[in-house]
Amino acid sequence: MRILSTPKLQLRTKFTLRRKNAQNEDLPADLKTPARTRFAPSPTGFLHLGSLRTALYNYLLARATGGQFLLRLEDTDQKRLVPGAEDNIYDTLNWLGIKVDEGPTVGGPYGPYRQSDRSEIYTRYIDELLDKGLAYRCFCSKSRLDGLRDSARLLRPPTTVSYDRHCLRVYTREESDAKAARGEEFTVRFKSPDKYPEFDDLLHGYINWQPQVNPFDRRYEDPVLLKSDGLPTYHFANVVDDHLMEITHVIRGEEWLASTPKHIALYDAFEWKKPKFVHIPLLTTIDNRKLSKRTGDIDIMSLKNQGYLPEALINFAVLFGWAPKRVQGEKLHEIYDMDFLENHFNLEGLTVGNAKVDFQKLNYFNKHYLQRRLEDPDYLDKFSADIYGKLNQNRRITQDYVKKVLLKTGSSLTTLNSVFSESFRFYFERPTYTKEGLENVLEPEKVGIVELLAEQSDYTDLEAIIPKILAVYPFIKKKDIYQTIRYAISAGQPGTKLPDMIELLGNEEVVARLNSLKEIL
Incomplete structure (x- = not known):
C-alpha cells in the first residue's frame, strides 16, 4: 500500500490516510448496539484460510455484541463457479462451529441470500439510478473498450481509468431506451463523481483515495454496475445487498480498500446510510510474500483431512491481525477457544500490519487441543475405535491397546493423522531398519551390544539391564545402550x-524386535 501526498492536479492515484493513532486508542472497547455482519464468499473455489479469517471476524463481532451473522453467496460470476464450492462453504462453516443466523440454508427476513436469485431487486435499483441520471447504458464493443484501455496506458502521464463517456455524451435517455428495446447488447455504468468522498475506516483511519487521471485527456472510472448478461457486478450487488440486509459493519480484506470509494459513492447516490468499514491486513508467508494457493493458502477441508481440529484452526486464524487487550499483570498466552472469543472479541484488538502465517503455530495449537480432547473419555473411546478400525488387519492390535497408546503418547501427537505417521507406526507394526539408520546408530564395534541385549529376557526393569551390558562393554556410554534399544524397537523414532x-x-x-535386529546384523 502506497501513501502519497495530494498534488493540485490529479496526475496519479492519490491515497492519503490519516490514522487516528498508532494504538487505535479511540476505538470502542465494545459496541453499544448489536452488529449485523455478513460473510459473502463467491463459490468460485473452496473456503481457504483468508476466507476463514474474514468469516471469523464478522461472526465474532456479531456474537460479542449480541447481533446477527449472515451468509450471502455472491455467485453472479457464473462462468467462474466451481462445482461443489457452495456445499464446501456450508460444510466448512458447520465443521468449524461458525453458526449462521441468516443465509441460503437457514433462510431469514432479508432473503434470498444467493445473489443469482435477486435479479429483480438489482433491476429495480438500476432503473432508479438511470432515472436519476446517475447511471447510463454503455453500448461500446469490447474492441473499442480494449482500444481505450490501451491508449490510456500510453498517455503522459498515464491514467488508471480509461472510459471516455462516449455513450453518455452521444445518446439521450430516449435513444438509449430505444436501443435497449431493440435488443442491442449493453452494460450499465455508474456515473462516478468528480471526486470520491473521504471515508473513515475503523482500523486505518480517514482515507482519501482518488483515481489517477490525465488532466489533458480526461477519462473516467465509471464502473460497470450491470453486465451484458443482466447480472450485477460485485460492486453494485454488494452495496444493494448490504443496505437491504441492514448490515452495520463490513469487515473484509485490505485488498478491497481501493474499491471502497466506489461503494461509498453508490451509497451517496441512493442517499443510504453507510455501514462501518474495517479492512483487515493481508496474510503473508513468514518471508513476507502474499499468501496464495502456491504459498500455503490452503483450503480448510483439506486441513481437516490432514487431521487438524476445528478449534485449532479457529485459534490459528483469529490471531491473523487480532489479539485481546491484556489486563496489566496478566500472563501472556495465545490459547483462545470459541467460547472466549465469542464473549471477548472486539475491534480494539485489531492490528494494522500484515499478518504472517506460520504453520508451525498451527501445529502448536493442534497439539494443545488434541491433548485436551484425549482427556475426554468419550472422545478417547471414539478416536481409538476409529484408529482400531483402520488397523484391524493386524490381529495383534486391540482397541484397548490403541487406547493405551493414545493415553501414553497423546502429548507427542500433532494431528489426528500423526498416529499413522512414521513416528508412531512402530506401535502397530514392526519397524523397518534402513542401511543409513544402522550406520548412524550401530557402529561396528557396538554390534555385540545388540547380541547381548537380545539375550536379556526381562525389560520391565530397564535400569537392571544396563549394568549387565556395561560389565561386558565398559567403554560404552549408557546413552549408547538406550539409543540401541530405541533403534531396535522403533527404528530410532524420537518423542516418547x-x-x-x-x-x-x-x-x-x-525382545522379539531385538532378536530381529540381531538377525539383520
Whole structure:
C-alpha cells in the first residue's frame, strides 16, 4: 500500500490516510448496539484460510455484541463457479462451529441470500439510478473498450481509468431506451463523481483515495454496475445487498480498500446510510510474500483431512491481525477457544500490519487441543475405535491397546493423522531398519551390544539391564545402550520416553524386535 501526498492536479492515484493513532486508542472497547455482519464468499473455489479469517471476524463481532451473522453467496460470476464450492462453504462453516443466523440454508427476513436469485431487486435499483441520471447504458464493443484501455496506458502521464463517456455524451435517455428495446447488447455504468468522498475506516483511519487521471485527456472510472448478461457486478450487488440486509459493519480484506470509494459513492447516490468499514491486513508467508494457493493458502477441508481440529484452526486464524487487550499483570498466552472469543472479541484488538502465517503455530495449537480432547473419555473411546478400525488387519492390535497408546503418547501427537505417521507406526507394526539408520546408530564395534541385549529376557526393569551390558562393554556410554534399544524397537523414532515405549509394546515384543535386529546384523 502506497501513501502519497495530494498534488493540485490529479496526475496519479492519490491515497492519503490519516490514522487516528498508532494504538487505535479511540476505538470502542465494545459496541453499544448489536452488529449485523455478513460473510459473502463467491463459490468460485473452496473456503481457504483468508476466507476463514474474514468469516471469523464478522461472526465474532456479531456474537460479542449480541447481533446477527449472515451468509450471502455472491455467485453472479457464473462462468467462474466451481462445482461443489457452495456445499464446501456450508460444510466448512458447520465443521468449524461458525453458526449462521441468516443465509441460503437457514433462510431469514432479508432473503434470498444467493445473489443469482435477486435479479429483480438489482433491476429495480438500476432503473432508479438511470432515472436519476446517475447511471447510463454503455453500448461500446469490447474492441473499442480494449482500444481505450490501451491508449490510456500510453498517455503522459498515464491514467488508471480509461472510459471516455462516449455513450453518455452521444445518446439521450430516449435513444438509449430505444436501443435497449431493440435488443442491442449493453452494460450499465455508474456515473462516478468528480471526486470520491473521504471515508473513515475503523482500523486505518480517514482515507482519501482518488483515481489517477490525465488532466489533458480526461477519462473516467465509471464502473460497470450491470453486465451484458443482466447480472450485477460485485460492486453494485454488494452495496444493494448490504443496505437491504441492514448490515452495520463490513469487515473484509485490505485488498478491497481501493474499491471502497466506489461503494461509498453508490451509497451517496441512493442517499443510504453507510455501514462501518474495517479492512483487515493481508496474510503473508513468514518471508513476507502474499499468501496464495502456491504459498500455503490452503483450503480448510483439506486441513481437516490432514487431521487438524476445528478449534485449532479457529485459534490459528483469529490471531491473523487480532489479539485481546491484556489486563496489566496478566500472563501472556495465545490459547483462545470459541467460547472466549465469542464473549471477548472486539475491534480494539485489531492490528494494522500484515499478518504472517506460520504453520508451525498451527501445529502448536493442534497439539494443545488434541491433548485436551484425549482427556475426554468419550472422545478417547471414539478416536481409538476409529484408529482400531483402520488397523484391524493386524490381529495383534486391540482397541484397548490403541487406547493405551493414545493415553501414553497423546502429548507427542500433532494431528489426528500423526498416529499413522512414521513416528508412531512402530506401535502397530514392526519397524523397518534402513542401511543409513544402522550406520548412524550401530557402529561396528557396538554390534555385540545388540547380541547381548537380545539375550536379556526381562525389560520391565530397564535400569537392571544396563549394568549387565556395561560389565561386558565398559567403554560404552549408557546413552549408547538406550539409543540401541530405541533403534531396535522403533527404528530410532524420537518423542516418547523409552520406558513408556517398552511398557506399551510389552516385554515379549521388545525382545522379539531385538532378536530381529540381531538377525539383520
